[in-house]
Amino acid sequence: MSVRASRARRIDPRALAASGLDWLAQRRHGTRVFSLVRIGYGATTIFMLLVNLPVRQRIWGAEAAYTWDLFMQTSLAGGQPSLFVLSSSALYADVLYFALLIAAILFTVGWHTRVITIVFFVLLWSLQARNPLATNGGDNLSRIILVYMVFAQVGAHWSLDALRSRRRRVAGAPRRREWVLGTVAHNAALLACIAQVCVLYATSSLFKVQGEMWQNGTALYYILRTADYNSWPEVTALIYQWPIVVVGATYAAVFVQLCLPLALVNPWAKAILLPLVLGMHIAIGVLMGLPFFSLFMVVSDLFFLTDREVRLARVYVASALSRVWGGRPTPVPTVPAAVHTASAQAVAE
Amino acid sequence: MYQSRNKVNSPITWPRVAATGAAGVLALHFGFTFLHVAPANPVSQQLAPAVGLWMSPFFDQNWELFAPDPVSRDTGLLVRGMTGDESLGGFIDLSTAMLERKLHNPVPDNLHYTVSSASHNLLSARQDLIRDDSVLAAVPEAAESGLFLSEELLEAAPDSLRTAYERTVDAIVQLAINAVRAETGVTPDAVQVRVVTHEFPRWSERADAGVGEVAYSDTPWLTADGEEVIS
Numbered sequence: 001m002s003v004r005a006s007r008a009r010r011i012d013p014r015a016l017a018a019s020g021l022d023w024l025a026q027r028r029h030g031t032r033v034f035s036l037v038r039i040g041y042g043a044t045t046i047f048m049l050l051v052n053l054p055v056r057q058r059i060w061g062a063e064a065a066y067t068w069d070l071f072m073q074t075s076l077a078g079g080q081p082s083l084f085v086l087s088s089s090a091l092y093a094d095v096l097y098f099a100l101l102i103a104a105i106l107f108t109v110g111w112h113t114r115v116i117t118i119v120f121f122v123l124l125w126s127l128q129a130r131n132p133l134a135t136n137g138g139d140n141l142s143r144i145i146l147v148y149m150v151f152a153q154v155g156a157h158w159s160l161d162a163l164r165s166r167r168r169r170v171a172g173a174p175r176r177r178e179w180v181l182g183t184v185a186h187n188a189a190l191l192a193c194i195a196q197v198c199v200l201y202a203t204s205s206l207f208k209v210q211g212e213m214w215q216n217g218t219a220l221y222y223i224l225r226t227a228d229y230n231s232w233p234e235v236t237a238l239i240y241q242w243p244i245v246v247v248g249a250t251y252a253a254v255f256v257q258l259c260l261p262l263a264l265v266n267p268w269a270k271a272i273l274l275p276l277v278l279g280m281h282i283a284i285g286v287l288m289g290l291p292f293f294s295l296f297m298v299v300s301d302l303f304f305l306t307d308r309e310v311r312l313a314r315v316y317v318a319s320a321l322s323r324v325w326g327g328r329p330t331p332v333p334t335v336p337a338a339v340h341t342a343s344a345q346a347v348a349e
Numbered sequence: 350m351y352q353s354r355n356k357v358n359s360p361i362t363w364p365r366v367a368a369t370g371a372a373g374v375l376a377l378h379f380g381f382t383f384l385h386v387a388p389a390n391p392v393s394q395q396l397a398p399a400v401g402l403w404m405s406p407f408f409d410q411n412w413e414l415f416a417p418d419p420v421s422r423d424t425g426l427l428v429r430g431m432t433g434d435e436s437l438g439g440f441i442d443l444s445t446a447m448l449e450r451k452l453h454n455p456v457p458d459n460l461h462y463t464v465s466s467a468s469h470n471l472l473s474a475r476q477d478l479i480r481d482d483s484v485l486a487a488v489p490e491a492a493e494s495g496l497f498l499s500e501e502l503l504e505a506a507p508d509s510l511r512t513a514y515e516r517t518v519d520a521i522v523q524l525a526i527n528a529v530r531a532e533t534g535v536t537p538d539a540v541q542v543r544v545v546t547h548e549f550p551r552w553s554e555r556a557d558a559g560v561g562e563v564a565y566s567d568t569p570w571l572t573a574d575g576e577e578v579i580s
Contacts (some may be wrong), residue, residue: 014360016390018360018365018373020368021364021365021368021372022364022365022368022371024368024371024372025364025365025368026364029449047456051456051457051458051461052458052459052475054458055458055459057459058460058463059459059460059463061456063527064463065463065467065520065523065524065527065528066463066520066523066524067527068423068522070520072521073516073519074516074519075522078406079406080406081403081406101363119566125407131463132466133462133463133466133467133470133520134459134460134462134463134466134504135462136462137411137412137414140409140410140411141410143407144407144408144410147407147408165579180363180364180367181367183364184364184367184368184370184371185371187371188371188372188374188375191375192375192378192379195375195379195382196382199379199382199383199386199410199412200410203387203413204388204412204413204414204416207412207413207416208415208416208417210416210417211416211417211418211419212417213418213421214416214417214418214420218420218552219415219419220550221552221555222418222419222420222421223415223419225549225555226419226420226421226423226549227423227448228423228424228448228461228465229453231451231452231453231454231455231457233451233452234478237558239553240555241556289451289454289455289457291456291457291460315452
């Protein structure tokens with residue numbers, strides 16, 4: 001052992017494994033990122049439900065072309081449980097719809113987040129299973145991530161739960177102890193979310209490189225010209241007249257998706273790729289008329305950030321805002337990071 | 350890492366055991382996820398039942414977004430109905446109404462998906478069947494089939510493909526019945542579905558604002574159960 005240790009910079013696999021396991025078991029990571037994703041998913045769902053309010057019965061209710069009988073034969077037979085099986089009535093469909101809306105609001109504001117995450121998932125899943133024709137990739141990703149979020153602490157920040165526990169602490173209540181299994185589950189859930197987003201980008205890009213149109217750089221033209229995704233034909237017609245724009249954006253889309261997982265290991269890759277992928281999703285949302293897909297994707301991209309980066313961004317935004325508004329500059333926190341971490345843990349249930 | 354020496358001397362603690370368990374679950378789950386999203390390979394074929402059981406329904410996913418190639422044609426869906434021997438009017442265009450809902454609308458609702466997914470699903474389920482090896486072995490001329498596939502062809506197909514196709518037919522028939530009822534106020538006994546495909550100009554002719562090549566294909570008259578009406 002001592003001979004090995006004396007050799008310069010030999011990696012000790014046991015120490016490496018131990019530090020990896022301790023990363024999982026000692027402290028909850030990414031609580032700020034999870035809280036941001038909670039707010040993002042919740043708000044996007046509220047937005048989606050409000051926009052679909054006038055047509056809800058035609059998609060998920062009694063007037064749906066995907067009839068209740070068809071749903072019972074296909075979705076249920078396909079192994080997709082849903083609360084919609086209990087009744088075919090329009091009233092019941094409305095009850096579930098508005099229950100989901102309320103759950104989405106409570107999820108966003110972080111009220112009893114542990115329980116509400118499960119309620120929100122069950123109701124959202126039920127709605128999506130009721131009419132599989134009306135879902136898209138953003139729904140698919142968010143409902144998988146929500147399964148992992150059930151195991152995580154997603155209400156530690158910017159939530160009513162955090163407010164309540166801060167009040168309790170101020171009133172002198174003792175700090176709640178963190179359950180080790182809860183910490184392990186939380187960190188495993190964080191890794192699962194990150195891995196799931198990487199699976200999406202890796203799969204999506206690797207299937208694209210096999211396609212002839214992605215290889216010859218014209219794929220974007222065909223996408224922009226497809227009537228189903230052409231909300232602004234005047235604008236897209238201008239875009240696709242420029243070969244350099246079409247070819248550049250086609251290749252960029254593939255390269256950005258292929259390389260995005262590198263953002264996890266290299267800060268330069270992150271600084272370049274993350275803004276590009278955000279730009280890509282915003283362009284998809286606006287030009288192709290897919291706002292909810294776009295929002296779910298943008299929110300999911302937050303898993304590439306760390307809590308430290310979220311904190312830095314918050315300080316930066318706050319000071320920029322105070323400069324713009326000319327008010328009193330927000331004091332930059334001078335408390336050592338370790339204390340921050342401790343207080344973040346204290347907020348934990 | 351610097352202080353790991355001491356810890357390594359007493360490496361087994363309960364939190365580490367729990368963490369090892371979690372790492373094992375993650376490895377298993379993402380191993381299955383990989384096999385689920387990767388193209389069929391010898392390992393995924395061997396483990397297909399286990400992978401299906403693990404991933405379905407809550408982790409089902411498909412990320413072939415505009416891949417391998419984006420669609421390079423528009424698909425339109427038209428339907429008409431009849432009761433007894435009486436026609437209930439001409440074809441009703443379902444797709445154009447949906448496109449109009451989306452045009453110049455920054456936040457369209459999800460209704461448009463229900464029409465576009467129905468026709469895309471029908472076309473792709475049909476495509477999967479007529480390219481299937483066991484179908485081609487039994488019905489060599491399968492590729493020349495219309496939208497509505499013959500019973501002979503369906504019997505030669507693997508169960509999963511057959512079920513997927515029959516479900517898309519059922520969904521589109523229901524869509525048609527609803528549309529005819531909404532338009533005429535009468536519930537039709539039988540409906541006919543027309544899928545219009547429109548290959549828009551290729552890249553080299555992109556300045557052409559025209560419609561390009563238009564083709565269409567009809568199903569026979571179908572009852573609510575998706576059965577062919579024999580007259």
